[in-house]
Amino acid sequence: xxxxxxxxxxxxxxxxxxxxxxxxxxxxxxxxxxxxxxxxxxxxxxxxxxxxxxxxxxxxxxxxxxxxxxxxxxxxxxxxxxxxxxxxxxxxxxxxxxxxxxxxxxxxxxxxxxxxxxxxxxxxxxxxxxxxxxxxxxxxxxxxxxxxxxxxxxxxxxxxxxxxxxxxxxxxxxxxxxxxxxxxxxxxxxxxxxxxxxxxxxxxxxxxxxxxxxxxxxxxxxxxxxxxxxxxxxxxxxxxxxxxxxxxxxxxxxxxxxxxxxxxxxxxxxxxxxxxxxxxxxxxxxxxxxxxxxxxxxxxxxxxxxxxxxxxxxxxxxxxxxxxxxxxxxxxxxxxxxxxxxxxxxxxxxxxxxxxxxxxxxxxxxxxxxxxxxxxxxxxxxxxxxxxxxxxxxxxxxxxxxxxxxxxx
Amino acid sequence: xxxxxxxxxxxxxxxxxxxxxxxxxxxxxxxxxxxxxxxxxxxxxxxxxxxxxxxxxxxxxxxxxxxxxxxxxxxxxxxxxxxxxxxxxxxxxxxxxxxxxxxxxxxxxxxxxxxxxxxxxxxxxxxxxxxxxxxxxxxxxxxxxxxx
Amino acid sequence: xxxxxxxxxxxxxxxxxxxxxxxxxxxxxxxxxxxxxxxxxxxxxxxxxxxxxxxxxxxxxxxxxxxxxxxxxxxxxxxxxxxxxxxxxxxxxxxxxxxxxxxxxxxxxxxxxxxxxxxxxxxxxxxxxxxx
Numbered sequence: 241x242x243x244x245x246x247x248x249x250x251x252x253x254x255x256x257x258x259x260x261x262x263x264x265x266x267x268x269x270x271x272x273x274x275x276x277x278x279x280x281x282x283x284x285x286x287x288x289x290x291x292x293x294x295x296x297x298x299x300x301x302x303x304x305x306x307x308x309x310x311x312x313x314x315x316x317x318x319x320x321x322x323x324x325x326x327x328x329x330x331x332x333x334x335x336x337x338x339x340x341x342x343x344x345x346x347x348x349x350x351x352x353x354x355x356x357x358x359x360x361x362x363x364x365x366x367x368x369x370x371x372x373x374x375x376x377x378x379x380x381x382x383x384x385x386x387x388x389x390x391x392x393x394x395x396x397x398x399x400x401x402x403x404x405x406x407x408x409x410x411x412x413x414x415x416x417x418x419x420x421x422x423x424x425x426x427x428x429x430x431x432x433x434x435x436x437x438x439x440x441x442x443x444x445x446x447x448x449x450x451x452x453x454x455x456x457x458x459x460x461x462x463x464x465x466x467x468x469x470x471x472x473x474x475x476x477x478x479x480x481x482x483x484x485x486x487x488x489x490x491x492x493x494x495x496x497x498x499x500x501x502x503x504x505x506x507x508x509x510x511x512x513x514x515x516x517x518x519x520x521x522x523x524x525x526x527x528x529x530x531x532x533x534x535x536x537x538x539x540x541x542x543x544x545x546x547x548x549x550x551x552x553x554x555x556x557x558x559x560x561x562x563x564x565x566x567x568x569x570x571x572x573x574x575x576x577x578x579x580x581x582x583x584x585x586x587x588x589x590x591x592x593x594x595x596x597x598x599x600x601x602x603x604x605x606x607x608x609x610x611x612x613x614x615x616x617x618x619x620x621x622x623x624x625x626x627x628x629x630x631x632x633x634x635x636x637x638x639x640x641x642x643x644x645x646x647x648x649x
Numbered sequence: 650x651x652x653x654x655x656x657x658x659x660x661x662x663x664x665x666x667x668x669x670x671x672x673x674x675x676x677x678x679x680x681x682x683x684x685x686x687x688x689x690x691x692x693x694x695x696x697x698x699x700x701x702x703x704x705x706x707x708x709x710x711x712x713x714x715x716x717x718x719x720x721x722x723x724x725x726x727x728x729x730x731x732x733x734x735x736x737x738x739x740x741x742x743x744x745x746x747x748x749x750x751x752x753x754x755x756x757x758x759x760x761x762x763x764x765x766x767x768x769x770x771x772x773x774x775x776x777x778x779x780x781x782x783x784x785x786x787x788x789x790x791x792x793x794x795x796x797x
Numbered sequence: 798x799x800x801x802x803x804x805x806x807x808x809x810x811x812x813x814x815x816x817x818x819x820x821x822x823x824x825x826x827x828x829x830x831x832x833x834x835x836x837x838x839x840x841x842x843x844x845x846x847x848x849x850x851x852x853x854x855x856x857x858x859x860x861x862x863x864x865x866x867x868x869x870x871x872x873x874x875x876x877x878x879x880x881x882x883x884x885x886x887x888x889x890x891x892x893x894x895x896x897x898x899x900x901x902x903x904x905x906x907x908x909x910x911x912x913x914x915x916x917x918x919x920x921x922x923x924x925x926x927x928x929x
Contacts, residue, residue, distance in 0.1 A: 312820045351711040373928045416796045492691040495719035508707040543822045543833030552924040556913035
C-alpha cells in the first residue's frame with residue numbers, strides 16, 4: 241500500500257502541477273494563437289520542475305526537514321521572510337484561481353452559474369483538508385485526474401496533419417497576426433504555469449507527511465520522472481487540440497468553455513463527460529495542493545505544528561491559516577472578477593516569484609550539514625545554475641512584457 | 650548619502666515605468682480597432698462552433714450555453730474597448746462606427762442563438778447568420794490593416 | 798587579541814548561537830513543534846559597552862519567540878514584558894532541532910496555538926479526530 245501511495249504522490253503532483261487551471265488555460269490560449277510554436281517553453285518548464293521537485297524531495301527525505309524550515313535555519317529570517325511573503329502571495333493568488341476554475345468547470349457540467357459554485361467548491365476543499373487522510377487525498381484525485389488523457393485521445397481522433405504539427409513545434413515562428421512581444425510573454429506565462437512554486441512546497445512537505453527516508457529516494461526519482469513528463473504531455477495535447485480546431489477558425493481562447501470544444505469536436509458527449517470529470521478532479525487536486533502549501537509555508541516559517549498526519553486540534557494555527565486563505569479566495573471571486581483573468585495573472589506573477597522560491601532550494605540542496613553525502617552532484621548543480629539564469633531572465637522580463645502587450649491581449 | 654542613492658534609484662525606476670507605459674500606448678487607433686475586431690471574430694466563431702457541435706449532438710446544453718454567454722461577454726469587452734478609444738480623425742471615426750455596428754449585429758446574432766437554444770428551436774438560421782458576420786468582420790479586419 | 802585570558806576548560810559542546818540556536822525549530826518532549834527560536838535572552842550586559850575584564854560571561858537564560866521576530870528583522874527591541882520566554886533549563890537536546898523536557902501546552906509561548914484550538918477548532922466538528 242505504501243508503494244501505491246508513493247506513486248500516487250508523484251502522479252498527483254504531476255497532474256496537479258501540469259493540469260491545474262493555469263495549465264489548462266495557458267496551454268489552450270497558446271495553442272489557439274501560436275499553434276505548437278511554444279512547445280519548447282513547455283518542455284523547458286517540465287524539465288525545470290522535474291529538476292527542482294526532485295531536489296526538494298531529496299532534501300526532505302535525507303534531512304527530515306522541509307525546504308521552508310531549512311531556508312530559515314540556513315539563510316536567516318530576512319531571506320526566509322522575503323521568500324514567505326512572495327510565496328504566500330503567489331499561493332493565495334493560485335488558490336483563488338483554482339477555486340474559480342473548479343466553479344467554472346462545475347458550471348460547464350451543470351448550467352448553474354459559476355458564482356454559486358464558488359462557496360461550494362471552497363467548502364468542499366476545506367472538508368477534504370480537514371478530515372481526509374493525505375494518502376486518500378492523493379489516490380482519489382490522482383486517479384480521477386488521469387481521465388484527462390482524453391485530451392491526448394482527442395488529438396488522435398481529430399486526425400491532424402502530424403507533419404505540420406511537428407514542424408510548428410520544431411521550427412517555432414511567430415504567426416502573422418501576433419507580435420513577437422506577445423510570443424515571449426506567453427513563453428514566460430507557460431514557463432510560470434509549469435513551474436509554479438506551490439508544487440515544490442507541496443512535494444517537499446508531502447515527503448515528510450509520508451515519512452520518506454533515504455531508501456525512498458529512488459522512488460522519488462521514479463515518481464518525478466514518470467509523473468511530470470506525463471503532465472507535460474497532457475498539457476501539450478491541450479495545446480494541440482486548440483491548434484487543430486480553434487486556430488484555423490481564428491478563435492482565441494479566453495474562457496474554459498472554449499478549452500473543451502476541441503474534445504467535443506473529436507469525441508462528442510462521451511469524450512466531454514470524461515474531460516469534465518478530469519478537469520474537475522485535476523483542478524480540485526491542484527486546489528488541495530495549493531491550500532496545503534499555503535498552510536505549510538507559513539507554519540514552517542514560524543515553527544508551528546503542521547501536517548495532515550496530525551489531528552486538527554494539534555495543528556490549530558496551520559488549519560486556521562488554510563481556512564483564512566480559502567475565505568480570501570472566496571471573497572475575491574465573489575467580486576465577479578474573471579477567474580480566467582486571475583489565472584492568467586497568477587501564472588505570470590509565479591514566473592516573477594520563481595527566483596525567490598528556487599534559489600533557496602539550490603542552496604539548501606548543496607548544504608552538507610543537512611544532506612551529508614547526498615548533496616547535489618556537479619551535473620545537477622550545473623543544470624540548477626543554468627535554470628537559475630533562465631528563471632532570472634524570465635522574472636525580469638515578465639512585468640515589462642505584461643505592460644507592453646497589455647497582459648497578452 | 651542614503652538620500653542621494655534612493656533618489657537616483659527612484660528616478661531610474663520612474664523612467665522605466667514611463668518608458669514602458671509609452672511603449673504600451675504605442676498602438677495606433679486603427680490597430681486598437683483591429684484588436685476589437687479580432688476579438689469579435691473570435692467570439693462569433695466560438696458561438697458558431699459551439700452551435701455546430703451542439704447540432705451534431707457532440708456537445709451538451711450546458712457547455713453550449715456557457716460558450717454563448719462567454720462569447721457575449723467577449724463582444725461586450727470588444728465594444729467597450731472600441732467605444733473608449735481616443736480618436737482624432739474623420740476616417741478613424743467612421744471606422745469605429747463601422748466596427749461598433751458590426752459588433753452590435755454580432756451581439757444580436759449570439760443572443761438570437763441563445764434564445765433559439767433555450768426554446769429548443771432549430772439553430773440553422775443563427776449558424777448561417779454567424780457565418781456571414783464572421784466573413785464581414787474578417788473583411789473589416791483586413792481593411793483596418795490587421796495582418797494575417 | 799593576544800591579551801585575552803585562555804577560555805575556561807570546556808566540557809561538552811561548543812555552540813554558535815547564530816548557527817546552532819537562532820531560527821531553529823523547538824519541539825516539546827512529544828516531538829510536537831512549539832515554535833522557532835526568534836531571539837535569545839542573555840543575562841545583563843551593558844549595551845554598546847565593552848565587557849569589563851574579569852566580569853562573568855553572559856549566560857543564556859531563555860529562548861525567545863513571538864513579536865521579537867519583527868524587531869529582529871526590522872530593528873529595535875520589544876519591551877521586557879512582551880518577551881515570550883522558554884526557559885533555557887527546559888532545553889534537553891540541541892541538534893537539528895531543539896528538544897524540550899516539557900509539554901508544549903505548559904509553555905507561555907504556545908498561547909496562540911492553545912487559543913486557536915480552544916476558540917476556533919473546538920467549535921468546528923471533527924477537530925479532535927484523526928484524519929480518516
